[in-house]
Amino acid sequence: MAGHPTRAMGWRAWLADKLFMGKPFSEYARGLVTPFNVVAAMILCVGLPVTFIRFTRGLAATTNLSNDYPWGLWIGFDVLCGVALAAGGFVLGSAVYLFGLRDYHCLVRPAILTGFLGYFFVVVGLCYDLGRPWRLPYPMLVSYGVTSVMFLVGWHVALYLTVQFLEFCPALFEWLDLRKLRKWVGRLTIGATVFGVILSTLHQSALGALFLLAPHKMHPLWYSPFIPLFFFVSAVIAGLAMVVFESMLSHRVFHHQLAGRSPVRTDRLVIGLGKAASVLLFTYFCLKWMGVAHGQHWDLLNTPYGYVFLLEVFGFVLAPALLYAVAVRRQSAALVRFTSVLVILGIIFNRLNVSLITFQWDHEARYFPHWMEFAVTITIVTVGLLTFRWIVNRMPVLYDHPDYVVTPVAPGGDGGPNADTT
Amino acid sequence: MQTLHESMMQTKTVEYVMAVIFLVTFILFWRFVGRKR
Numbered sequence: 537m538a539g540h541p542t543r544a545m546g547w548r549a550w551l552a553d554k555l556f557m558g559k560p561f562s563e564y565a566r567g568l569v570t571p572f573n574v575v576a577a578m579i580l581c582v583g584l585p586v587t588f589i590r591f592t593r594g595l596a597a598t599t600n601l602s603n604d605y606p607w608g609l610w611i612g613f614d615v616l617c618g619v620a621l622a623a624g625g626f627v628l629g630s631a632v633y634l635f636g637l638r639d640y641h642c643l644v645r646p647a648i649l650t651g652f653l654g655y656f657f658v659v660v661g662l663c664y665d666l667g668r669p670w671r672l673p674y675p676m677l678v679s680y681g682v683t684s685v686m687f688l689v690g691w692h693v694a695l696y697l698t699v700q701f702l703e704f705c706p707a708l709f710e711w712l713d714l715r716k717l718r719k720w721v722g723r724l725t726i727g728a729t730v731f732g733v734i735l736s737t738l739h740q741s742a743l744g745a746l747f748l749l750a751p752h753k754m755h756p757l758w759y760s761p762f763i764p765l766f767f768f769v770s771a772v773i774a775g776l777a778m779v780v781f782e783s784m785l786s787h788r789v790f791h792h793q794l795a796g797r798s799p800v801r802t803d804r805l806v807i808g809l810g811k812a813a814s815v816l817l818f819t820y821f822c823l824k825w826m827g828v829a830h831g832q833h834w835d836l837l838n839t840p841y842g843y844v845f846l847l848e849v850f851g852f853v854l855a856p857a858l859l860y861a862v863a864v865r866r867q868s869a870a871l872v873r874f875t876s877v878l879v880i881l882g883i884i885f886n887r888l889n890v891s892l893i894t895f896q897w898d899h900e901a902r903y904f905p906h907w908m909e910f911a912v913t914i915t916i917v918t919v920g921l922l923t924f925r926w927i928v929n930r931m932p933v934l935y936d937h938p939d940y941v942v943t944p945v946a947p948g949g950d951g952g953p954n955a956d957t958t
Numbered sequence: 959m960q961t962l963h964e965s966m967m968q969t970k971t972v973e974y975v976m977a978v979i980f981l982v983t984f985i986l987f988w989r990f991v992g993r994k995r
Contacts, residue, residue: 815991818983825976829976832969
């Protein structure tokens with residue numbers, strides 16, 4: 537971990553210390569040659585030229601999108617899956633700051649960082665997909681489409697991205713040793729969390745509500761008037777699963793930062809998250825069947841698309857719910873971690889089913905992404921991972937900064953882990 | 959031929975029955991999850 541020298545050492549030395557983690561540049565550069573970085577560099581070597589082609593020659597040159605399929609992989613995976621999997625920030629934030637589950641505090645910052653980066657790269661992915669991405673701020677500044685669900689989604693994402701940045705600012709200011717700003721932003725924690733929960737609830741469900749506009753394009757087994765509720769509940773589950781998954785990866789990659797943390801305590805927290813996820817998954821399972829009953833689509837279950845639906849609901853919803861339950865009863869953190877991977881795959885499967893696989897299900901012409909669409913998606917995920925690692929290597933995300941004391945939340949909200957400095 | 963009203967009533971009946979079944983199974987599931995081995 538980098539030290540925290542004062543700026544008296546000169547801004548160049550201070551900057552070098554921050555960026556190169558206190559190492560001489562040559563040593564830092566040598567440390568960059570790792571298998572992961574080599575693979576990432578190879579991906580970027582493909583992704584960056586494809587990006588250039590996308591923004592110079594347009595969507596037609598780089599995608600298989602058409603008037604029948606205006607939304608492809610970039611919306612289906614980068615946006616819909618990205619937003620759902622970034623829900624861990626508001627789930628953990630509300631659990632700790634609003635419901636007082638203080639034990640989970642150590643998982644909040646990584647969850648908020650994952651959420652913030654998830655949303656940031658959702659916006660990046662959206663810029664690839666939009667025909668005129670430079671008009672992204674129009675709904676906020678120029679054209680208020682107040683009757684459009686898209687307007688709602690646009691505002692929510694913009695506001696929530698801002699809120700998540702504010703929630704992450706304490707770590708940033710601790711790293712930069714900006715004590716006054718750190719103290720000021722710490723006071724915003726409760727307010728930001730409440731605002732974030734409101735925004736997340738609305739826009740996770742608003743993403744589902746987008747599909748209410750296409751009842752004849754969606755397969756009846758996935759279309760339901762309850763789809764906003766399905767999206768919200770499944771996003772909360774995805775958030776919990778991502779927190780478990782992210783903590784599992786962090787323990788492998790950044791174990792040197794977690795030396796002081798008891799594995800028994802971490803396992804206990806993971807099992808607690810698994811317990812919450814199991815109950816939510818079971819609720820989601822029941823809701824999905826209520827959707828089928830509401831639409832009277834029982835006959836469609838015995839069709840090829842019906843088998844896909846049954847695979848999704850039994851294989852990626854009920855099975856993980858039961859696996860989590862067994863894991864909780866056996867107090868097996870390993871089984872919770874394994875099940876979380878299954879849940880993440882299930883959420884991706886669901887979002888791709890809704891937006892791609894079963895969309896326009898009765899059309900003969902099918903959409904399959906262009907290789908450049910895959911290249912862009914893989915590039916965005918890679919850059920997201922690199923950014924996460926860059927931040928975690930420098931800022932106090934997985935550990936408490938020694939110069940800042942953790943104090944309990946005061947009833948008035950003026951306190952908390954982001955409260956005061958010593 | 960089934961009228962729209964009859965169809966709606968049938969759907970509602972199925973939904974209510976399913977809701978009761980799910981409520982009971984949810985309580986059982988909750989107890990299963992909550993009890994450590």
